[in-house]
Amino acid sequence: MFSLRGKTVLVTGASSGIGKQICITLAGQGAQLIITGRSTERLSETLQALAGEGHQMIPADLTDSALLAELVKGLPVLTGVVFCAGVITYLPAAFSNEAKIAEIFKVNYNSQIVLCQQILKAKKIAKGGALVFISSISSQLGVPGTLLYASSKAAVNAAVKVLAAELSSQKIRVNAIAPGIVRTPLLDTAKDIMEKERFDNAEKEYPLGYGEPADVANATVFYLADESKWATGNIMILDGGYTLK
Amino acid sequence: MEITVFVDNFANLFDETPKAEIGETTNFKGLEEWNSLLGLATVAMVDEHYGVRVSGDEIKDAQTVTDLFELVKQKSAGNK
Ligand SMILES: NC(=O)c1ccc[n+]([C@@H]2O[C@H](COP(=O)([O-])OP(=O)(O)OC[C@H]3O[C@@H](n4cnc5c(N)ncnc54)[C@H](OP(=O)(O)O)[C@@H]3O)[C@@H](O)[C@H]2O)c1
Numbered sequence: 391m392f393s394l395r396g397k398t399v400l401v402t403g404a405s406s407g408i409g410k411q412i413c414i415t416l417a418g419q420g421a422q423l424i425i426t427g428r429s430t431e432r433l434s435e436t437l438q439a440l441a442g443e444g445h446q447m448i449p450a451d452l453t454d455s456a457l458l459a460e461l462v463k464g465l466p467v468l469t470g471v472v473f474c475a476g477v478i479t480y481l482p483a484a485f486s487n488e489a490k491i492a493e494i495f496k497v498n499y500n501s502q503i504v505l506c507q508q509i510l511k512a513k514k515i516a517k518g519g520a521l522v523f524i525s526s527i528s529s530q531l532g533v534p535g536t537l538l539y540a541s542s543k544a545a546v547n548a549a550v551k552v553l554a555a556e557l558s559s560q561k562i563r564v565n566a567i568a569p570g571i572v573r574t575p576l577l578d579t580a581k582d583i584m585e586k587e588r589f590d591n592a593e594k595e596y597p598l599g600y601g602e603p604a605d606v607a608n609a610t611v612f613y614l615a616d617e618s619k620w621a622t623g624n625i626m627i628l629d630g631g632y633t634l635k
Numbered sequence: 636m637e638i639t640v641f642v643d644n645f646a647n648l649f650d651e652t653p654k655a656e657i658g659e660t661t662n663f664k665g666l667e668e669w670n671s672l673l674g675l676a677t678v679a680m681v682d683e684h685y686g687v688r689v690s691g692d693e694i695k696d697a698q699t700v701t702d703l704f705e706l707v708k709q710k711s712a713g714n715k
Contacts (some may be wrong), residue, residue: 482672485679535675583678585691588671 392615395420398466400615401510402452402502404580405432405472407574408524412472412610413635417441419611423435424459426450427475445603452501462508469516470614471509473502474524478576480535480583491538498542503549510557518561522613523550524606525568527629543568547625554623563622565613570629572601598630636685636711643706644684648676659701677703687711 399416403409405427413504417440427433430449437447450457452475477497481490502523509515528536529543545623547566554564571577571592581589593600609628612618627633638659651668662681663669674694681689687710689703697703 480675481679482676482704483685485676534672582688582690582692583675584671585674587695588691 392611392617394470394611394614397421397469397538397614398424399470399472400424400426400465400468401474402426402505403476403524404436404447404563405429407576408569408603408606409472409474410436412474412607413517414439414441416472416605417445419615420481421470421614421622424448424465436577452505453496455504458501459508462505462512462514465509465512465514467514467516468509469519470522471506471515471519472524472610472614473506474523476503476526476576478579480580481538482535482538484516486537488633493544494538495542498539499545499549504545506549506553513578515562517559518616518619519563520614520618521553521557521562521564522610523566524565525550525566525625527568527570527627527633528569530627531633550625551623553571556608558622560597561619563613563618565621565624565626567606567613567626567628569601569606570596570632572603572606574603595635596632597632597634601628601630636704636708638701638704641707642700644680645677645700646701648673648680657700659698659699659704662698663700663703664695664698681707685711687714 394416399421401409401413404413404425413423413436417423423438423445423446425433428451433449435446437445448461450461452458479494523546525546526543528540529547550564550566557564609626640690648653650667652666674691677694680690685707689706693706697706
């Protein structure tokens, strides 16, 4: 079950945290990967950790349209894409000004959707392919301070539904995974802004504790594999039971 | 950097607490209105007005508004 042999998958945000683990897990299931992120150094570390041969890395800041176009030009025809690049900020509404909106949306929404658009335009996603967006549970909650982050992920959720409908005629499936808190370098921002103590205490709100990158990676395998051929337009909540209460 | 301006910027973050109740020696975390969102607002205000980043733990370690001011002053001096 869930073999990815014969699949060619592009992963964004591959240089760190969840994206890095997704690459390691997908390669372990037999996929050929093209990995991207900004840091060449950390991308190389991911590349070295991958099982199998023939994987490729293409470093790019996806908010730079020239680099994004260059990336798409270099792509083979794909059977899957994992959109995992993202940034976080914690700002009260009164400080979420236009510049901050642009800063967050530029990465979390615009860059991922433009990448998707260009891949579609270049016809670089095969029939029967799968797109997976890494959203966040905060897109469906009301956590104070997350106005911009949560909205950017809610925009991604909406895009997933529309894309799923539009691409169904080509049997291309589009799904999102909405994780709760997963321990990654992204959370250093949270820990820095919050208070370490409060951050650690918040884990008690998670019946199964905070998640690990592998938890998200395993769910990604499911959506990329042919076994999930009937699943599209889903937003999978993956949060250790956090939203049960 | 003027402490009076800093106190004013800080006091402006509050909605319920009268400005007169917030001065240089105020133990701000003892104020009834103080909460984690005001902690985020403090980080954002310091970033916007003084161009430096303070952490949640640094705010936790500060007792009075003057402590906060000294922290920001020290950080912005380090930036130059
Ligand atoms: N950790 C959590 O608790 C959590 C929960 C829910 C959802 N998520 C989502 O999961 C995804 C991965 O998060 P993470 O925790 O693994 O974060 P992370 O460790 O900080 O990794 C973020 C990744 O995004 C890439 N990235 C950021 N800005 C970019 C840009 N302008 N162009 C290209 N790549 C860019 C980074 O590349 P460089 O480092 O090379 O710049 C890095 O590979 C994000 O979309 C996040 O919103 C995380």
